[in-house]
Amino acid sequence: MSHDxxxxxxxxxxxxIAPTVIKVVYWIGLAFISLGSxxxxxxSFVVMGHNVGAGFGQMLLSVIGFVLGVLFWRIIMxxxxxxxxxxxxxxxxxxRLPPPVNQP
Numbered sequence: 001m002s003h004d005x006x007x008x009x010x011x012x013x014x015x016x017i018a019p020t021v022i023k024v025v026y027w028i029g030l031a032f033i034s035l036g037s038x039x040x041x042x043x044s045f046v047v048m049g050h051n052v053g054a055g056f057g058q059m060l061l062s063v064i065g066f067v068l069g070v071l072f073w074r075i076i077m078x079x080x081x082x083x084x085x086x087x088x089x090x091x092x093x094x095x096r097l098p099p100p101v102n103q104p
Contacts, residue, residue, distance in 0.1 A: 016084050016087060016088070018080070018084055019081055019084045019085075022077055022080050022081055022084075023077075025077070026073070026074075026077040029073050029077075030070065030073065033066065033069040033070055033073060034066070036069075037062050037063070037065060037066035037069065040058065040061075040062035040065070041059055041062040041063070043058070044056070044058035044059035044062060045059075
């Protein structure tokens with residue numbers, strides 16, 4: 001798959017740009033998951049000042065949430081990539097098929 005995209009290709013949908021966009025969205029989502037987990041982890045120390053058990057629980061849940069969030073986010077993005085790779089493979093198969101024979 002070539003990564004050179006000209007205006008004609010872009011406007012005619014001959015080549016998919018979504019897999020590249022999905023990779024960028026993946027990294028942005030990963031940054032948000034990390035930031036959210038870090039903020040939750042750090043605020044657990046504030047909560048520990050009021051209730052040690054609740055603060056420790058929040059700390060534990062922020063770590064578990066980070067791991068599950070990253071895993072879930074990766075799976076979702078891989079599903080999108082699989083959809084577009086199916087499209088690519090079907091296009092390759094179509095291009096390799098012989099032209100249809102006109103039947104009278």
